[in-house]
Amino acid sequence: MTDSSTQSAETLGFQAEVKQLLHLMIHSLYSNKEIFLRELVSNASDACDKLRFEALDKPELLEGGEELAITIDYDKDAHTLTISDNGIGLSREEAVANLGTIARSGTREFFSQLTGDKQKDAQLIGQFGVGFYSSFIVADKVTVISRRAGLPADQGVRWESDGQGEFTIAQADKATRGTDIILHLRADEDELLNGWKLREILRRYSDHISLPVRMYKEEWDSEKSEQVKTAELESVNQASALWTRSKSDITDEQYKEFYKHVSHDFEDPLAWTHNRVEGRSEYTQLLYIPKRAPFDLWDRDAKRGVKLYVRRVFIMDDAEQLLPNYLRFVRGVIDSADLPLNVSREILQESRDVRAIREGSTKRILSLLEELAENRAEDYALFWTGFGQVLKEGTGEDFANQERIAKLLRFASTHSEDATQAVSLTDYVGRMKEGQDKIYYVTADSHAAALASPHLEVFRKKGIEVLLLSDRVDEWMLSYLREFDGKSLVSVAKGGLELDDLADEEEKKRRAEVAEQFKPLVERLQKSLEARVKEVRTSSRLVDSPACIVVGENELSPHLQRMLQAAGQSAPDIKPTLEINPEHALLARIQAASDDQFDEWANVLLDQALLVEGNALPDAAGFVQRLNKLLLQ
Numbered sequence: 224m225t226d227s228s229t230q231s232a233e234t235l236g237f238q239a240e241v242k243q244l245l246h247l248m249i250h251s252l253y254s255n256k257e258i259f260l261r262e263l264v265s266n267a268s269d270a271c272d273k274l275r276f277e278a279l280d281k282p283e284l285l286e287g288g289e290e291l292a293i294t295i296d297y298d299k300d301a302h303t304l305t306i307s308d309n310g311i312g313l314s315r316e317e318a319v320a321n322l323g324t325i326a327r328s329g330t331r332e333f334f335s336q337l338t339g340d341k342q343k344d345a346q347l348i349g350q351f352g353v354g355f356y357s358s359f360i361v362a363d364k365v366t367v368i369s370r371r372a373g374l375p376a377d378q379g380v381r382w383e384s385d386g387q388g389e390f391t392i393a394q395a396d397k398a399t400r401g402t403d404i405i406l407h408l409r410a411d412e413d414e415l416l417n418g419w420k421l422r423e424i425l426r427r428y429s430d431h432i433s434l435p436v437r438m439y440k441e442e443w444d445s446e447k448s449e450q451v452k453t454a455e456l457e458s459v460n461q462a463s464a465l466w467t468r469s470k471s472d473i474t475d476e477q478y479k480e481f482y483k484h485v486s487h488d489f490e491d492p493l494a495w496t497h498n499r500v501e502g503r504s505e506y507t508q509l510l511y512i513p514k515r516a517p518f519d520l521w522d523r524d525a526k527r528g529v530k531l532y533v534r535r536v537f538i539m540d541d542a543e544q545l546l547p548n549y550l551r552f553v554r555g556v557i558d559s560a561d562l563p564l565n566v567s568r569e570i571l572q573e574s575r576d577v578r579a580i581r582e583g584s585t586k587r588i589l590s591l592l593e594e595l596a597e598n599r600a601e602d603y604a605l606f607w608t609g610f611g612q613v614l615k616e617g618t619g620e621d622f623a624n625q626e627r628i629a630k631l632l633r634f635a636s637t638h639s640e641d642a643t644q645a646v647s648l649t650d651y652v653g654r655m656k657e658g659q660d661k662i663y664y665v666t667a668d669s670h671a672a673a674l675a676s677p678h679l680e681v682f683r684k685k686g687i688e689v690l691l692l693s694d695r696v697d698e699w700m701l702s703y704l705r706e707f708d709g710k711s712l713v714s715v716a717k718g719g720l721e722l723d724d725l726a727d728e729e730e731k732k733r734r735a736e737v738a739e740q741f742k743p744l745v746e747r748l749q750k751s752l753e754a755r756v757k758e759v760r761t762s763s764r765l766v767d768s769p770a771c772i773v774v775g776e777n778e779l780s781p782h783l784q785r786m787l788q789a790a791g792q793s794a795p796d797i798k799p800t801l802e803i804n805p806e807h808a809l810l811a812r813i814q815a816a817s818d819d820q821f822d823e824w825a826n827v828l829l830d831q832a833l834l835v836e837g838n839a840l841p842d843a844a845g846f847v848q849r850l851n852k853l854l855l856q
């Protein structure tokens with residue numbers, strides 16, 4: 224643990240975000256300060272895992288084969304606490320890159336969400352991940368002495384900083400491979416210089432670590448009348464990988480701490496499932512559902528997935544092949560007994576064992592979600608808020624499980640008019656009217672727009688529930704999810720809307736009469752709007768509005784057309800159908816218009832209907848001119 228030389232010392236500045244994060248962390252996380260030890264032990268354990276993996280190919284990296292372990296020691300006189308590991312270590316370049324910057328997706332979003340409120344920010348920082356920088360909560364100076372496995376003893380590195388804005392980096396001699404993190408504790412952190420206290424924190428936070436976490440044994444010295452350290456190291460944790468223990472030997476607290484270790488999340492998980500699978504393929508899975516979505520859930524390049532182990536040897540982080548993409552929020556560990564230790568990402572893609580793991584794990588997660596939905600409604604609602612949109616992707620991605628996924632979906636609907644997505648398709652079907660054989664929905668850019676859609680009018684009148692869909696993924700989902708429980712899903716804004724089974728004889732007769740009576744008006748409008756619409760017809764949808772836009776059964780909805788255009792994609796130019804409500808006073812006014820004004824009226828009517836749908840008008844100036852002209856008459 225010695226370093227002698229300070230040749231080629233260099234002072235470098237932290238990336239601006241690091242400075243900001245450090246400041247925030249010290250001020251917001253103080254009441255939670257003990258977590259620094261969890262973070263540092265977690266990093267030390269990851270460093271040992273990485274070494275063990277690299278040593279599969281290059282056994283010489285192990286430099287003799289000393290047991291991989293983490294050692295915690297304190298020095299009352301020097302006022303320091305040291306966390307050492309004999310893992311992979313850091314080269315000079317790695318130290319500069321990893322201990323001076325934040326190279327993580329979601330960083331910008333994280334900073335944009337900070338509020339200045341200590342408690343809220345503490346939670347956000349926790350979600351973002353505090354890692355190494357949490358050392359500065361308790362230390363006013365941190366020295367890291369490290370040597371990358373495989374490099375000679377004189378190519379160690381010494382990194383040091385007071386967490387204010389800069390760090391120094393210098394060459395150092397280090398006889399043993401790995402990393403020592405030396406915390407120069409703040410003046411009021413004396414209580415950490417105590418073997419009993421440290422053991423207590425370690426047991427709480429790090430018991431699940433699969434390597435030995437060691438401290439020097441202590442004995443009572445009656446002369447000094449205090450505990451004194453001996454030269455003998457002892458393990459203070461169980462040091463067996465948590466997932467290999469039997470369920471009955473693991474407490475909820477241990478499951479939760481392990482989750483924080485694998486996910487770098489700060490909060491407890493929402494739920495977990497732990498199973499040993501035997502048979503054709505043999506593996507253990509310990510999978511967790513987080514409470515809240517990480518900052519980078521929507522980032523395509525974000526790390527995702529679970530950690531893969533093969534017979535307890537860590538192989539890789541974020542092995543995305545082990546779960547389908549729509550379950551990318553799941554965290555945890557899968558330990559296979561069948562895969563070869565030298566498995567690569569390419570092999571994972573082809574492997575039959577991986578396919579079996581993927582299918583098995585998917586089923587477990589779906590069962591876990593079903594159980595949550597059934598027995599822990601509040602937790603399921605929390606899950607849905609964070610991950611519902613991702614789960615919807617499963618309807619198109621995983622046909623084999625589409626029915627199970629469909630049952631887990633939740634929507635807003637006209638049943639409560641509330642924006643909360645809480646209605647399941649099963650609830651909807653249970654409330655269907657006699658004679659109703661379809662599930663109706665409307666899609667729009669926002670919940671408010673969906674709720675205000677004129678297409679809902681006749682459904683309100685008849686008391687038929689309509690699902691209100693306004694998530695970006697909804698249109699995509701609907702192109703795969705065509706039916707549920709034998710009932711097709713139908714847009715209220717598409718096609719001829721056959722409510723016939725729900726209409727009584729009298730109503731049907733009346734509608735036919737109205738259509739006949741207003742045929743001349745319809746034909747006149749059709750002629751006026753020939754260039755802009757496919758067809759004009761009397762509507763069975765409308766009650767309070769004068770007109771609305773309808774597209775064909777198999778055409779893109781206006782909402783989807785707008786999304787495609789916004790994404791810079793070409794959407795086919797579809798001429799819509801204009802449906803009119805002849806009983807509306809505006810239509811009576813139009814009918815009475817003279818020939819030279821009729822065109823103006825017809826165009827205003829169509830433009831209004833387009834606007835209500837949320838469309839931008841192709842000729843907004845023309846619309847305003849026409850409207851003003853008519854208003855002034």
Ligand SMILES: Nc1ncnc2c1ncn2[C@@H]1O[C@H](COP(=O)(O)OP(=O)(O)OP(=O)(O)O)[C@@H](O)[C@H]1O
Binds near residue numbers: 313354356402
């Ligand atoms: N003891 C160590 N040995 C080797 N490398 C380390 C050690 N501690 C930290 N590092 C390196 O520094 C990087 C940054 O660590 P830090 O704890 O800040 O973030 P992280 O572990 O990547 O993510 P998180 O913030 O989610 O914990 C690590 O990814 C690792 O490469």
